[in-house]
Amino acid sequence: MTEIIIAGLDQHSTDFDYSMAEFASLAEAAEMHVLTTLTQAADHPTSGTYFGRGKADELATAVTANQAEALLVNDQLSPTQLRNLEEIVKVPVIDRTELILEIFSRRARTKRAKLQVEIARLKYQLPRLRVSGFNKLDQQSSGGQGANRGAGETQHELTKRTLQQRINQLRHQLQEIAKENTTQSRARQRSGLPLVAFVGYTNAGKSTTFNGLLDLFGEKTANRNLVKDQLFATLDTSIRRLDFKDNKSFLISDTVGFINDLPADLLEAFKTTLETVNEADLLIQVVDLSHSEYKKMMAATEKTLQQIGAGNIPMLYAYNKADKLHLTYPLSEGGQLTYSAIDQNSLIKLVALIKNQLFGNYQQHDYLIPFQASRFLEEFNQQANILETSYTAAGTLLKAEVSPKLAQKFVQFQQ
Ligand SMILES: Nc1nc2c(ncn2[C@@H]2O[C@H](COP(=O)(O)OP(=O)(O)OP(=O)(O)O)[C@@H](O)[C@H]2O)c(=O)[nH]1
Numbered sequence: 001m002t003e004i005i006i007a008g009l010d011q012h013s014t015d016f017d018y019s020m021a022e023f024a025s026l027a028e029a030a031e032m033h034v035l036t037t038l039t040q041a042a043d044h045p046t047s048g049t050y051f052g053r054g055k056a057d058e059l060a061t062a063v064t065a066n067q068a069e070a071l072l073v074n075d076q077l078s079p080t081q082l083r084n085l086e087e088i089v090k091v092p093v094i095d096r097t098e099l100i101l102e103i104f105s106r107r108a109r110t111k112r113a114k115l116q117v118e119i120a121r122l123k124y125q126l127p128r129l130r131v132s133g134f135n136k137l138d139q140q141s142s143g144g145q146g147a148n149r150g151a152g153e154t155q156h157e158l159t160k161r162t163l164q165q166r167i168n169q170l171r172h173q174l175q176e177i178a179k180e181n182t183t184q185s186r187a188r189q190r191s192g193l194p195l196v197a198f199v200g201y202t203n204a205g206k207s208t209t210f211n212g213l214l215d216l217f218g219e220k221t222a223n224r225n226l227v228k229d230q231l232f233a234t235l236d237t238s239i240r241r242l243d244f245k246d247n248k249s250f251l252i253s254d255t256v257g258f259i260n261d262l263p264a265d266l267l268e269a270f271k272t273t274l275e276t277v278n279e280a281d282l283l284i285q286v287v288d289l290s291h292s293e294y295k296k297m298m299a300a301t302e303k304t305l306q307q308i309g310a311g312n313i314p315m316l317y318a319y320n321k322a323d324k325l326h327l328t329y330p331l332s333e334g335g336q337l338t339y340s341a342i343d344q345n346s347l348i349k350l351v352a353l354i355k356n357q358l359f360g361n362y363q364q365h366d367y368l369i370p371f372q373a374s375r376f377l378e379e380f381n382q383q384a385n386i387l388e389t390s391y392t393a394a395g396t397l398l399k400a401e402v403s404p405k406l407a408q409k410f411v412q413f414q415q
């Protein structure tokens with residue numbers, strides 16, 4: 001545990017207290033212990049030191065008095081501000097962007113996530129060319145088990161040119177992985193199944209919902225996604241298929257959560273992970289209704305969806321963690337569901353809502369498939385929801401629910 005102090009500039013925004021509380025959670029997510037919090041009210045940052053000179057000295061005193069190992073500042077600072085502030089407080093200074101990058105770096109498990117985080121980290125360093133606060137911390141505690149930050153070289157040895165070369169190299173590797181993903185995505189499109197993506201603020205309960213649905217309707221042996229009460233537990237995308245007896249199957253995907261002011265480089269680097277969101281037919285925005293700031297979290301989620309170009313995909317609102325609020329649940333009203341991801345009835349209701357949204361335009365028809373056309377029966381069996389079957393001398397009689405596309409295709413057999 002690294003002992004730290006957090007500090008923030010209160011620029012008269014209504015979000016300030018919430019933003020500081022979230023910043024403390026982010027620090028905890030990077031295994032840091034917050035000793036104390038200092039704030040300053042001001043209209044704007046001071047150009048040289050971010051905080052005013054008086055506050056900077058106060059921070060230095062607090063660092064000494066509390067024996068803090070680092071100072072974390074809840075904003076993105078300029079390289080000059082970081083350097084000047086470090087000279088005053090005499091411990092490494094870490095800004096919000098660097099902290100989020102560090103958490104992502106610690107959480108990254110798959111090759112793709114690791115590459116994406118590394119690219120974002122290098123892009124953050126490119127205009128700064130400074131030793132990161134985390135690196136300094138590692139050096140101080142010699143042999144600290146921080147995340148992998150480059151193969152053996154200290155970062156101040158890296159020139160702009162070598163940094164850029166590394167970025168290009170990593171991007172190339174990422175493209176190779178993206179090609180495989182494109183093949184997977186084509187296979188998915190060929191399967192013709194609709195894709196439903198869970199999106200939402202970090203810690204809202206996306207993975208809990210995803211796993212819950214798999215336990216109820218999915219294959220029994222599939223790997224479940226990590227669920228944890230920590231920010232950014234999930235960093236990659238998983239896709240699974242849910243099968244139902246009525247043939248109204250669909251795919252679900254779980255992916256990385258969003259946060260206020262997600263660093264732009266990180267969003268850019270995570271494009272391939274977020275591609276599934278763009279390809280989705282339906283988004284389920286999972287919201288932690290038990291969190292007092294859930295509305296701001298929804299606004300941040302929607303802003304991010306716009307940024308990645310997924311702003312126009314139809315969306316259902318899923319207000320989660322109702323069990324913590326002593327509300328009646330599950331309760332659904334016009335495209336919204338109040339539910340709990342750890343409650344079976346809630347999950348059954350969620351599936352009903354999804355199906356209604358995806359398959360609401362299905363039509364019910366009677367068909368007569370002549371025996372000489374019985375090769376089409378297989379297609380019916382796989383794609384339609386067959387309600388009744390009987391056999392006559394002329395062929396097979398079916399009552400079935402079909403998609404508009406299938407209805408058109410088999411219009412000649414319609415009774
Ligand atoms: N009481 C209660 N807790 C829940 C519910 N759903 C999720 N949680 C808890 O909320 C925390 C976060 O859940 P996750 O499913 O990991 O959240 P996530 O949205 O996938 O988070 P990231 O992967 O970090 O973006 C965990 O501690 C869960 O156990 C719920 O319906 N009720």
Ligand SMILES: [Mg+2]
Pocket residue numbers: 206207208225226227233234255
């Ligand atoms: Mg998750």
